[in-house]
Amino acid sequence: MFRMTDWTSDLQTVAFFAAVVPLLYYVYWRIANRRLLQLAAKIPGPPGLPLLGNLLEFTGSPTEIFEKLVEKSYQYEDVIKVWFGPRLFVFLTNPVDIEVLLTSTEHIEKSVEYDFMKPWLGDGLLISSGQKWFTHRKVIAQTFHLNILRSFLGKFNENAKKLVKYFEDETGNEFDCRRYMCKYTAETLIDTVMGADKDQLGFESPVYSGATTKLCELVHLRHTKLHFRSDLLFNSTKHGFEHKKFVSLVHDFSAKVIKFKKSQRELLKPSPFIEKFDDIRKEDKSLTHYEKSTGISYGQSSGLKDDLDNEVIGRKKKCAFLDTLLEKEANREVFSMKDVQDQIDTLMFEGHDTTAGVSSMFLCLMATNLDVQAKCVEELEKIFGDSDRDVTFEDTYEMKYLERCVMETLRIYSPVPVIARNLKKELTLVTNNITLPVSTTVIVAIFKLHRREDLYPNSEKFNPDNFIQEKTAARSFYSFIPFSAGPRSCVGRKYAILKLKVVLSTILRNYQITTSCPMESWKLQADITLKRTDGFKIKLIPRKNA
Numbered sequence: 001m002f003r004m005t006d007w008t009s010d011l012q013t014v015a016f017f018a019a020v021v022p023l024l025y026y027v028y029w030r031i032a033n034r035r036l037l038q039l040a041a042k043i044p045g046p047p048g049l050p051l052l053g054n055l056l057e058f059t060g061s062p063t064e065i066f067e068k069l070v071e072k073s074y075q076y077e078d079v080i081k082v083w084f085g086p087r088l089f090v091f092l093t094n095p096v097d098i099e100v101l102l103t104s105t106e107h108i109e110k111s112v113e114y115d116f117m118k119p120w121l122g123d124g125l126l127i128s129s130g131q132k133w134f135t136h137r138k139v140i141a142q143t144f145h146l147n148i149l150r151s152f153l154g155k156f157n158e159n160a161k162k163l164v165k166y167f168e169d170e171t172g173n174e175f176d177c178r179r180y181m182c183k184y185t186a187e188t189l190i191d192t193v194m195g196a197d198k199d200q201l202g203f204e205s206p207v208y209s210g211a212t213t214k215l216c217e218l219v220h221l222r223h224t225k226l227h228f229r230s231d232l233l234f235n236s237t238k239h240g241f242e243h244k245k246f247v248s249l250v251h252d253f254s255a256k257v258i259k260f261k262k263s264q265r266e267l268l269k270p271s272p273f274i275e276k277f278d279d280i281r282k283e284d285k286s287l288t289h290y291e292k293s294t295g296i297s298y299g300q301s302s303g304l305k306d307d308l309d310n311e312v313i314g315r316k317k318k319c320a321f322l323d324t325l326l327e328k329e330a331n332r333e334v335f336s337m338k339d340v341q342d343q344i345d346t347l348m349f350e351g352h353d354t355t356a357g358v359s360s361m362f363l364c365l366m367a368t369n370l371d372v373q374a375k376c377v378e379e380l381e382k383i384f385g386d387s388d389r390d391v392t393f394e395d396t397y398e399m400k401y402l403e404r405c406v407m408e409t410l411r412i413y414s415p416v417p418v419i420a421r422n423l424k425k426e427l428t429l430v431t432n433n434i435t436l437p438v439s440t441t442v443i444v445a446i447f448k449l450h451r452r453e454d455l456y457p458n459s460e461k462f463n464p465d466n467f468i469q470e471k472t473a474a475r476s477f478y479s480f481i482p483f484s485a486g487p488r489s490c491v492g493r494k495y496a497i498l499k500l501k502v503v504l505s506t507i508l509r510n511y512q513i514t515t516s517c518p519m520e521s522w523k524l525q526a527d528i529t530l531k532r533t534d535g536f537k538i539k540l541i542p543r544k545n546a
């Protein structure tokens with residue numbers, strides 16, 4: 001027979017366990033992580049709640065979370081600690097500490113947040129680690145040598161001219177330019193790095209770029225919403241189904257590219273757009289001279305050097321990215337077919353989303369800084385006069401002011417606002433000799449670093465003079481890292497800068513750019529790459545002499 005006393009005692013037992021089990025776990029966790037807690041106590045940061053840490057302070061939409069993080073960063077100086085539940089996150093904003101982390105060959109493992117991209121990018125260069133990353137990086141970095149990039153100039157120009165033509169449909173309208181820039185960057189990647197033919201592949205840029213934009217949003221949703229971190233929960237929601245659909249769309253494309261390239265190889269046709277270089281050393285001498293004379297190392301305007309800057313890459317014939325990987329795969333060296341596909345997916349994402357973002361931002365900045373735009377155009381008129389000829393490699397050296405504008409865009413709106421590493425060993429910083437414990441997630445806050453008032457006075461203002469030589473020489477290399485730095489820096493940075501110079505100069509030679517949206521009204525969103533939530537709106541007016 002049911003008795004009231006049984007029922008209340010059951011309830012008391014449940015309540016007892018509900019309160020005691022988490023408490024016991026918390027006590028156990030604190031004992032097991034004594035060293036972590038001791039070291040964390042010495043790091044400045046907002047006080048948090050037991051178990052939850054600072055979780056409740058960072059809720060809301062991705063834009064709101066980004067704004068809260070930036071706001072919080074102004075309350076602290078160089079190193080900031082935040083607890084998200086039991087996980088310790090440390091944000092670095094001082095170049096001296098960033099240098100310690102990024103130059104290390106030990107702390108190169110990405111944080112677990114990157115794992116949410118695994119179903120999409122597999123073991124591609126962005127995510128992989130250890131020996132696999134090391135051997136793949138060595139091969140891929142060589143395929144971005146400047147001499148190989150030179151051979152892409154024809155395609156950069158051809159596609160830039162097509163873009164200018166597409167823009168004719170929009171003249172007089174205020175429109176979001178990002179989708180056009182996505183089309184340009186994605187199609188040009190296929191034509192160059194992949195050495196394929198976008199038309200024969202039936203490539204549809206809005207579908208592909210739409211899928212990657214959506215995938216970024218979904219991955220970021222998993223970063224910001226605790227309940228979506230579990231694969232089981234996420235995969236059973238509508239977001240999980242959407243994620244699966246977009247991943248298979250992207251993978252279908254890379255499978256198609258491989259099939260296309262393999263059929264080309266079987267026909268014994270070399271890749272149609274890729275020239276091969278026999279003696280790379282001979283050409284390198286002039287590049288070294290250029291780099292010495294200007295201090296500019298394509299993208300690392302402060303002269304930072306790494307494996308991409310190795311002048312000597314051997315006498316063997318070198319060819320572009322996908323030809324090289326397929327050759328290796330056919331010879332059963334280093335890459336399996338799955339590896340090749342992972343690397344295509346990685347490069348298609350890294351190579352198109354970032355470059356589309358920065359070029360769209362550049363156009364918006366030109367539209368809101370008409371004096372700067374006029375100076376760029378003046379420089380281009382000096383180089384090209386009235387001619388509508390293609391941009392040559394040598395012309396890109398002459399675009400010194402335009403390059404400073406690109407650098408300043410990368411500073412103020414860094415397309416990758418943060419990067420993150422997982423510490424497998426303790427790391428001692430320069431700032432106050434702080435030691436970061438094992439398992440800390442270290443965030444390099446590029447967005448905040450690039451807006452430090454001590455490095456860039458009046459830092460919210462778009463000022464290309466931040467990159468005149470005296471100023472860059474006076475700053476640490478690590479105060480400007482849009483492409484990261486050190487062993488895991490961006491392999492595509494020289495490619496990106498060269499392509500940006502060609503396409504942006506071609507647009508400026510053909511159109512005057514305006515907008516009705518002042519910079520102060522822009523809303524930013526940092527889902528993997530930086531975007532404007534309100535759209536990249538510009539208006540184009542054809543230039544008379546174009």
Ligand code: HEM
Pocket residue numbers: 125126127137193346347350351352354355358414415416419420481482483484487488489490491492493495496
């Ligand atoms: C303006 C354009 C670009 C920017 C701002 C940019 C920025 C970055 C950053 C910050 C990283 C480090 C990411 C991290 O540590 O989490 C990175 C890595 C990488 N980027 Fe880029 N990137 C750009 C263009 C490109 C292009 C055009 C390609 C290839 C075609 C590319 C391929 C890669 C790859 C493969 C990695 C991973 C490298 C490794 O871990 O060894 N990127 N990029």
